[in-house]
Amino acid sequence: MSAPILQLEGLQMAFGELQVLRGVDLTVREGESVAIIGPSGSGKSTLLRCLNRLETPTGGKVTFEGKPITESSNVNHLRMRMGMVFQHFNLFPHMTALGNVIEAPIHVLKMSRADAEARGRDLLGKVGLLEKAGNYPRQLSGGQKQRVAIARCLAMNPRLLLLDEITSALDPELVGEVLDVVRDLARQGMTMMLVTHEMRFAREVADRVVFMDGGVVVEAGPPEEIFTRPESPRLQKFLKAVLEQVSET
Amino acid sequence: MNDYLQLLQTYFPYIAKGAIVTLELTVFSLIGSVVIGLLATFAKMSGIRVLGYVAGIYIELIRATPALLQLFIIYFGLTSFGIRLEPMAAAIITLSLVGGAYAAEIFRAGIEAVDRGQFEAARSLGMSTPLAMRRIILPQAGVIILPPFTNFIISMIKDTSLALTISVPEIMYRSYDASSQSYRSMAIYSMAAILYLAICLPLSRFAKRLERRRAAQ
Numbered sequence A: 001m002s003a004p005i006l007q008l009e010g011l012q013m014a015f016g017e018l019q020v021l022r023g024v025d026l027t028v029r030e031g032e033s034v035a036i037i038g039p040s041g042s043g044k045s046t047l048l049r050c051l052n053r054l055e056t057p058t059g060g061k062v063t064f065e066g067k068p069i070t071e072s073s074n075v076n077h078l079r080m081r082m083g084m085v086f087q088h089f090n091l092f093p094h095m096t097a098l099g100n101v102i103e104a105p106i107h108v109l110k111m112s113r114a115d116a117e118a119r120g121r122d123l124l125g126k127v128g129l130l131e132k133a134g135n136y137p138r139q140l141s142g143g144q145k146q147r148v149a150i151a152r153c154l155a156m157n158p159r160l161l162l163l164d165e166i167t168s169a170l171d172p173e174l175v176g177e178v179l180d181v182v183r184d185l186a187r188q189g190m191t192m193m194l195v196t197h198e199m200r201f202a203r204e205v206a207d208r209v210v211f212m213d214g215g216v217v218v219e220a221g222p223p224e225e226i227f228t229r230p231e232s233p234r235l236q237k238f239l240k241a242v243l244e245q246v247s248e249t
Numbered sequence B: 001m002n003d004y005l006q007l008l009q010t011y012f013p014y015i016a017k018g019a020i021v022t023l024e025l026t027v028f029s030l031i032g033s034v035v036i037g038l039l040a041t042f043a044k045m046s047g048i049r050v051l052g053y054v055a056g057i058y059i060e061l062i063r064a065t066p067a068l069l070q071l072f073i074i075y076f077g078l079t080s081f082g083i084r085l086e087p088m089a090a091a092i093i094t095l096s097l098v099g100g101a102y103a104a105e106i107f108r109a110g111i112e113a114v115d116r117g118q119f120e121a122a123r124s125l126g127m128s129t130p131l132a133m134r135r136i137i138l139p140q141a142g143v144i145i146l147p148p149f150t151n152f153i154i155s156m157i158k159d160t161s162l163a164l165t166i167s168v169p170e171i172m173y174r175s176y177d178a179s180s181q182s183y184r185s186m187a188i189y190s191m192a193a194i195l196y197l198a199i200c201l202p203l204s205r206f207a208k209r210l211e212r213r214r215a216a217q
């Protein structure tokens, strides 16, 4: 078994009175892909945002690469090693696809423009968008935008990738092309935490599935167990509801 | 008609020279406004309490008093502290202070109009706040504020006419002067109107076009 890269112990997060995370325990090992599922409002996004400190946890302990993230003297350094892809892409609209990908390598990693561009093209090629390098985000489809966002993230060479419902803002016919990219990354051994509503995909790609509800991890385990032999009533209810939704559409 | 042409010949060159002074006042006051406006904006957003307060008080004081009063305080009032400013300098300082307060509001609104996700994406890539501001937020805010900022320039041009009261020889001062010499107010002030329109109308057209283009996107 590979070494743990991320460990959460009793992670808590409150927005004022509202306690969103009520003590989350979780370990992610190197090369592992962990899918997080759960009803809307259960704190999945908040969990990911706490990990790269877009939110500051109000309690508990998170250790990343052996160091507590709250003590990490430089939050920018933490974020360089932990990439995040958002539901709404958040591409920089005033830059081309390639411009988006090379921005942080040039200005944060201080890479030379030539090196950054070579690597940027390489990454755009990997997500199948080399011919779109010179296009602006508004000229791209949702699926293409999200693939650029993934390439932009990979350009920083992160050790851990956080993906928050990256296909839920996409038209159904564009979901596949983005999931293909994620599947490839998983195969290449990228460590990932992905929040997703695509149960079939979670089942196929994840090494482990974590079911969250009410700000805690209710059940976690290998996909076969979670999806075929759910133990807790809450997970059973959730899976039933999701399956009904799928069969309706 | 002949008579009007004659008046034109006599007074138009004199008043038109005032347009150069008006434009000088405008340009220098705009530069001052942008510098002060940016400082006030960053002070407010810095998260440093004291700076935020100071900027807030400055903006409120300026917005709650007439510009003419501020001009008189700077030109006449400061003399009691032994500070005697040239009329041109007093006008530029006043207009910069006034403009700075309004520009700060425009800048803040522009920055706040940039989607929050842009800042988060930049920060999640390891960018520091100043870097994210400079590379990601400000360029987008710049496009957003272009129409209101153009309108701000137009108000600034019109506000320079306040400098008439402290004898800066801009358009209004010279028109007033010419009208009291010739006793032909309507004819003289219509020349002033033509000059202001010639400067302001193209700008306001430009602002309208920018707004339309943004709405179309």
Ligand SMILES: Nc1ncnc2c1ncn2[C@@H]1O[C@H](COP(=O)(O)OP(=O)(O)O)[C@@H](O)[C@H]1O
Binding pocket: A015, A018, A020, A038, A039, A040, A041, A042, A043, A044, A045, A046, A047
């Ligand atoms: N910045 C915030 N301020 C206040 N409440 C928030 C904030 N972010 C999220 N929440 C609340 O936290 C709860 C969990 O949200 P979220 O983590 O987005 O859930 P999920 O991603 O599982 O749908 C929700 O009730 C939401 O309203």
Ligand SMILES: [Mg+2]
Binding pocket: A044, A045, A046, A165
């Ligand atoms: Mg969410």
